[in-house]
Each structure stands twice: as C-alpha cells, then as structure tokens.
Amino acid sequence: MRSTRCVLALGGVALILAAPPSQAATLQVTIEKLSFEPAEINAAAGDTIQWINKDAMAHTATADGVFDVVIQPHNSASLVLKSAGALNYYCRFHPNMRAHIIVPAAGQ
Numbered sequence: 801m802r803s804t805r806c807v808l809a810l811g812g813v814a815l816i817l818a819a820p821p822s823q824a825a826t827l828q829v830t831i832e833k834l835s836f837e838p839a840e841i842n843a844a845a846g847d848t849i850q851w852i853n854k855d856a857m858a859h860t861a862t863a864d865g866v867f868d869v870v871i872q873p874h875n876s877a878s879l880v881l882k883s884a885g886a887l888n889y890y891c892r893f894h895p896n897m898r899a900h901i902i903v904p905a906a907g908q
C-alpha cells in the first residue's frame with residue numbers, strides 16, 4: 801500500500817495527504833454536466849470509488865472487462881477496487897465521457 805495519495809480539492813488544487821498504510825479509503829468522483837470530476841484519481845486496491853451523479857440523466861462508469869457501474873440521475877453508486885493497475889473508464893451512454901484511475905502496486 802502506498803503511504804500518500806492525491807486528493808483533488810476545491811479549485812483543482814492537489815493536496816498530498818498522509819494516509820494510514822493499510823486503511824481503505826472512499827474516493828468520490830462527481831459526475832456533472834457530462835464529465836467526471838476529477839477525471840483522474842489515485843486509488844489503492846481495496847479502496848472504494850463512489851460516483852455521485854448530479855446530472856438529470858443516468859451515466860455509467862465502465863472499464864471494459866473490469867467493471868460496469870450504472871449511476872442513476874441524482875444518485876450515487878460505488879465499487880471496491882479489486883486490484884492494482886491503471887484503468888481507463890468511460891460512460892457507455894456518452895462515450896466521450898472518459899476518466900482514469902491510477903492504482904499503484906503495493907509498496908509504491
């Protein structure tokens with residue numbers, strides 16, 4: 801497990817926060833106006849990603865062969881990351897909606 805993680809704060813300012821090495825976190829990604837924000841997050845295997853859909857239409861977070869989460873309008877959905885590795889995901893309904901999860905291998 802990594803000892804630091806990036807969290808995007810208001811205005812896109814990146815803060816580096818120390819985190820307990822073995823504690824899973826919940827990372828939130830907001831979907832608003834057909835875009836994932838932040839579009840890139842650092843996560844660890846075991847972390848939960850929670851998508852919060854502020855739009856009036858359904859979206860998905862889809863990484864082919866890895867996960868496919870539907871997020872209903874004005875609702876949220878979450879997923880526990882199973883393994884390390886970089887992941888690109890997109891919305892099946894709006895394929896130009898794209899985002900990225902960076903999951904470092906243990907020890908990085």
Ligand SMILES: [Cu+2]
Nearest residue numbers: 859891893894
């Ligand atoms: Cu969408």
